[in-house]
Amino acid sequence: MTKPPRAAIFFYDEDSQEFKVCNVQRSQVQALIDRAMAMPVLLEEQNTPNAAITDEDARRLGGMLMLMQGTTNPDLRERFKFTTERPMNWESANRGEQG
Incomplete structure (x- = not known):
């Protein structure tokens, strides 16, 4: 029996100041997914069929998820002590909060 597709949230x-993740049936959140802007996550070897997913891919994805949470949590941004490819422009994130 095939398990139903899942989505990680x-x-x-903010209350516990922790990152959290949960795994739910995709059918439970499909309407939200359909309305969201989904961004593809490019892997290092994207052009290679069945390419390995590397440590670097995992680090990049984790960093991207944390940075996305930082766009709406200014207090969290101050805790980020990792390097990004380009400096973060939090001003553009702040403008999005005003709308």
Whole structure:
């Protein structure tokens, strides 16, 4: 029997100041997914069929998820002590909060 497709939900809990993740049946959140802007996550060897998913891919994805939470949690941004390819422009994230 095939298990139903799943979706991982990653979020920052401001009360506990922790990152949290949960795994739910995709059918439970499909309407939200359909309305969201889904961004493809490019892997290092994207052009190679069945390419390995590397440590670097995992680090990049984790960093991207944390940075996405930082766009709406200014206090969290101050805790980030990792390097990004380009400096973060949090001003553009702040403008999005005003709308």
